[in-house]
Amino acid sequence: MIRSSGPVCRGVTLVEGAAEGAVLVLDAPLSLWGGMNPDSGVIIDRQHPQCGTGLTGRILVMTSGRGSSSSSSVLAEATRAGTAPAGIVLAEPDEIVVLGALVAAELYGATLPVVRLEGTDYSRLRTGEEVRVTARAGAATIERVAGLSHAG
Amino acid sequence: MPKLELEDRDRRFLDGGNGEAARLAMGIIVALARVNGAPRLIDVTRAHIDGCLYHGRAGLDFARRLLTDGGRVSVPTTLNVASLDLLHPGLVRADGATTERARELMDAYVAMGCEPTWTCAPYQLPARPGLGEQIAWAESNAIVFANSVLGARTNRYGDFADICAAITGRVPDAGLHRGANRRAEVVFRLRDIPERLLDEDVLYPVLGHLVGQRTGSAVPAIVGLPPGQPEDRLKALGAGAASSGSVAMFHAVGSTPEAATLQDALHGEEPARVADVTPDDLARARDSLTSSAGDTIEGVSLGTPHLSVAGFARLVDLLEGVRVHPGVEFYVSTWRGVLGEVRRRGWSDLLERAGVELVVDTCTYITPIVRKARVVMTDSAKWAYYAPGNIGVEVVFGSMRECVLSAAEGRVVRDPQLWAGL
Numbered sequence: 001m002i003r004s005s006g007p008v009c010r011g012v013t014l015v016e017g018a019a020e021g022a023v024l025v026l027d028a029p030l031s032l033w034g035g036m037n038p039d040s041g042v043i044i045d046r047q048h049p050q051c052g053t054g055l056t057g058r059i060l061v062m063t064s065g066r067g068s069s070s071s072s073s074v075l076a077e078a079t080r081a082g083t084a085p086a087g088i089v090l091a092e093p094d095e096i097v098v099l100g101a102l103v104a105a106e107l108y109g110a111t112l113p114v115v116r117l118e119g120t121d122y123s124r125l126r127t128g129e130e131v132r133v134t135a136r137a138g139a140a141t142i143e144r145v146a147g148l149s150h151a152g
Numbered sequence: 153m154p155k156l157e158l159e160d161r162d163r164r165f166l167d168g169g170n171g172e173a174a175r176l177a178m179g180i181i182v183a184l185a186r187v188n189g190a191p192r193l194i195d196v197t198r199a200h201i202d203g204c205l206y207h208g209r210a211g212l213d214f215a216r217r218l219l220t221d222g223g224r225v226s227v228p229t230t231l232n233v234a235s236l237d238l239l240h241p242g243l244v245r246a247d248g249a250t251t252e253r254a255r256e257l258m259d260a261y262v263a264m265g266c267e268p269t270w271t272c273a274p275y276q277l278p279a280r281p282g283l284g285e286q287i288a289w290a291e292s293n294a295i296v297f298a299n300s301v302l303g304a305r306t307n308r309y310g311d312f313a314d315i316c317a318a319i320t321g322r323v324p325d326a327g328l329h330r331g332a333n334r335r336a337e338v339v340f341r342l343r344d345i346p347e348r349l350l351d352e353d354v355l356y357p358v359l360g361h362l363v364g365q366r367t368g369s370a371v372p373a374i375v376g377l378p379p380g381q382p383e384d385r386l387k388a389l390g391a392g393a394a395s396s397g398s399v400a401m402f403h404a405v406g407s408t409p410e411a412a413t414l415q416d417a418l419h420g421e422e423p424a425r426v427a428d429v430t431p432d433d434l435a436r437a438r439d440s441l442t443s444s445a446g447d448t449i450e451g452v453s454l455g456t457p458h459l460s461v462a463g464f465a466r467l468v469d470l471l472e473g474v475r476v477h478p479g480v481e482f483y484v485s486t487w488r489g490v491l492g493e494v495r496r497r498g499w500s501d502l503l504e505r506a507g508v509e510l511v512v513d514t515c516t517y518i519t520p521i522v523r524k525a526r527v528v529m530t531d532s533a534k535w536a537y538y539a540p541g542n543i544g545v546e547v548v549f550g551s552m553r554e555c556v557l558s559a560a561e562g563r564v565v566r567d568p569q570l571w572a573g574l
Contacts, residue, residue, distance in 0.1 A: 014187055034541070038208070069290070069310020076210035076312075093187045099312045102183055106176060107213050 009121035009142045011089070013135040015101040017111030019059065019087035020132045020145060023125050026050060026062040032071040032078075032100070041083030059133060059142075060085040061125050064092040075100025079110045087113045087133040089142065091122045115140040154191040156182070162193055165320055173223030177316035181323065184313060190324030194286055196306075199225065199318035200274045202232035202290040203311060204261045205518065206254035214312060215260040218319070225265040225318040230274045232291045233458075234258045237513045237521075238270075239488070244519045266318070270513035271487030273387070273458040275302060283409055286329055288317035292400075293457045293534065296390035299401035301383060303409035305329050308400050328401055334410060336403050336417040338367055342376030343428045346573035350378055353466075354551035354570060356385040357533035359429070360392025362437035366427060369398035373417040376429075379406030384462055391457050392533030431574040438571070441536040441549035444527045447564040449548055451525030452476075452555045453516045453539075455485035456532040461493050463552075468499050470556040476507030477562035481525050485511040507559075517542050529555050529564065 027049045030036070035045035041056035055078075065071055075097065078084040084104065088097055093116055101112040113135035125131070125142070132145045164170060165178035185193060203211055235254040237243045246254065262268050269277065274289070275297050281287045281304035289295050289306040290313075298304040307327040309317060317323050327333055340363055342350075349355050363372050372393075381404060393399035403411035411417035454467065467484065476482045484503070486494075491512055494500055503510065516522060517539040529548040530536055536547045548564055557565040 015183070069308065069313075070207060072311040072313075073208055073211050076214070077208040080210055080213070093189075095184055095187050095313070096310070098183060098187050099180065099310075102180055103210070103214055103312050106179075107210065107217060 007141040007143050008124050008131065009117050011115040011117040011121065011140045011142070013113070013138060013140045014090070014093065014098050014116055015105070015112065015114035016135050016137060017087070017105070017113035018132070018134050019111065019113050020130065021057050021059045021086035023127055023129050023131055024053065024055065024058040024060055025125060025127045026060065029063055029065065031065065031068060032074040033068040036074060036078065038074050038078040038081055038083060041078060055085045056083045058085050059087045059089060059131055061089045061122070064090055064094045065097045069096055071096045072100035072103065076104045076107065079104035079108050079112060084110070084112060087115070089125065089133070090114065090116050091119060092116070113140070115142065154189065156185050156190060157192050158182070159193070162322060171222045173218045173221035174319055176218070176221065177223070177319040178322070180312060180316045181320055185324035185326070188324055188326040190326040192325050193322040194325045194329060195321055196227060196286050196288045196317060196323050198227050198281060198287050199229040199314060200232060200289040200291060200294055201229060201261060201266060201314040201318060203315055204231045204234045204258055206235040206250070206257050209253070211311065212253055212257050215257055215315070218315060219260045219263055223264050223315070223319055226321040227318060229266040229318040230269040230271070230277065231261055231266045232270070232294070233272050233514045233518070234270050235514060235519050237511055239512050243511065243521055244514065246520060264315070269487060271458050272515065273460070273487065276458065276460055276487070276490065288314060288323050290314040292394035293387070293391035295400050296394045296402065297387055299328055299334070300390055300403065300408050301386045308398070332419070334371065334401060335419040335421065336373035337370040337424045338372045339414070339423045339426045340372055340374045341426065341428050342374070343430050345376070345429070345431060345434065349571065349574070352551065352570060353385060353388070354531065357388040357392045357531065358434055358438045358441065360389035361396045361441060361533040361537070362429065362433060363389070363402065364393035364395060364397030364399050365437070367393065367397050367399055369400070371401050371403070372399065373403040373405055373411060373414060373423070375405045375414055377404055377407060381407040382462070384460055387457060388533070395534040395537040435571070435574050438549065441533055442547060443540055444546035444548050446527065449527050449529045449558050449562065449564055450479060451481040451483070451522055451528035451545070452559045453483045453485070453528055453530045453535055454532070454552065454555060455511070456515055456517060456530070456535040459484055459486045459490065461490055464490065464494050464499060466552060467556070468502055470553055471502060471506045471508070474506055474556060474560050476559045479562045480559045481523055482508045482559050483511050483516050483521065484508055485515045488512055529558050531555055
């Protein structure tokens with residue numbers, strides 16, 4: 001059984017849905033097109049500090065996407081292949097990420113919540129911690145989740 | 153952030169009153185409006201779509217879904233380059249399954265009512281948008297040309313959003329659709345650039361490459377170019393800036409319609425930043441477009457973006473009496489409309505005799521067309537920027553004349569006067 005320790009941050013819902021997973025905070029913006037292999041879910045941009053890291057099932061936290069509008073297709077393609085992140089948390093609105101997540105939901109029935117946080121909230125999320133993202137129409141929350149051994 | 157106010161006709165789309173594909177398309181347009189804080193949706197008069205270029209199953213699944221659900225464009229809609237050259241089958245050497253899917257994708261967009269123009273240069277079509285016209289265009293070079301050179305108004309539409317705008321005829325009222333956001337924020341001043349160079353075509357893609365690198369996604373204004381620059385130079389400038397940066401609009405003071413003066417481009421306000429462009433800056437930008445250190449070339453690629461009739465006129469002049477070296481593959485990419493004009497003007501024979509291969513419907517940097525060449529020369533900053541990553545070739549950048557001279561010799565031939573004084 002999983003219990004929550006309360007919301008860490010609140011944000012604005014860009015794409016509705018719910019997801020749980022381990023946080024991965026990106027140290028630099030990433031263009032999914034040319035930056036992520038949708039067959040493996042791994043970062044392949046050799047200029048990126050986290051090249052080689054897997055995104056599959058993670059709660060991906062980044063300031064924003066970068067570059068080509070073809071990144072929408074890569075995100076949808078990764079969802080089709082089962083290699084996509086479980087959810088995406090942004091500091092800035094990003095049409096390209098939102099499009100990819102919306103189309104993935106329509107085509108493949110997957111929910112890939114996308115949430116925008118304010119700047120200070122963003123820095124409260126740490127790589128490796130397990131969180132639950134709940135993005136409903138209008139408002140979204142992110143809570144830490146832990147197994148029984150850690151729950152108070 | 154202002155609240156999004158929808159009209160009854162928008163809600164009719166969302167409720168499924170115009171069919172399932174239209175419901176899906178409007179859902180995506182409304183989501184985009186919420187992301188970028190638009191207060192309302194506005195009408196567009198036409199659309200240009202680049203979803204017809206095959207790069208994965210998701211794009212095909214989306215087009216199939218829209219088509220199956222009755223998707224139909226509601227405004228005149230043109231199509232960008234695709235992954236196949238339908239007039240020259242066999243030129244693109246993709247595997248059978250990919251070719252089949254690429255063809256199905258092209259057919260799906262035509263079946264939804266788009267015109268099979270297959271060009272990245274929709275601004276070369278006879279009917280093109282005018283000053284102040286609200287449109288929804290995809291393809292980075294077309295977007296920057298529409299905003300800058302035609303004065304039409306579009307944001308950077310891309311994957312999935314383009315066809316949704318075409319089906320609904322509606323887009324969020326945000327970004328470059330709004331007059332105030334078209335103001336120049338950054339000013340580039342040309343300093344001590346030799347006058348002769350200002351009148352060379354080769355300057356413009358290099359300048360675009362430099363402006364893109366230094367601008368990111370802001371709107372730049374360029375001061376110091378002779379007024380009344382021809383469209384092909386502005387096209388090369390924009391394509392370069394939209395490749396090395398995310399530039400969706402620029403002002404060339406004295407040449408583009410919203411920049412008769414610098415004050416016009418700035419809307420009478422102060423710029424956030426003013427930067428000089430020196431001869432050294434230009435030389436560095438030019439050199440960064442060449443990746444090959446050797447002087448052998450095995451290929452030439454012109455026509456990125458698609459070569460215009462005026463571009464062919466220049467090429468035909470340069471090719472008079474020239475025969476391409478047997479070790480060189482020489483490609484020129486264009487679209488069917490220009491190809492027809494090339495034939496009408498009797499240029500096809502000369503091009504063929506010289507050893508030029510024409511590519512239509514697609515482009516040489518996005519599909520496997522180049523056969524053996526490992527080092528390819530081009531006059532396009534966009535081609536030079538993308539080809540090494542996309543198709544694994546080394547690039548030499550030069551003027552169109554240098555490309556032709558080099559093609560005849562099979563090695564890089566430079567025009568020593570071209571950059572003199574830099």
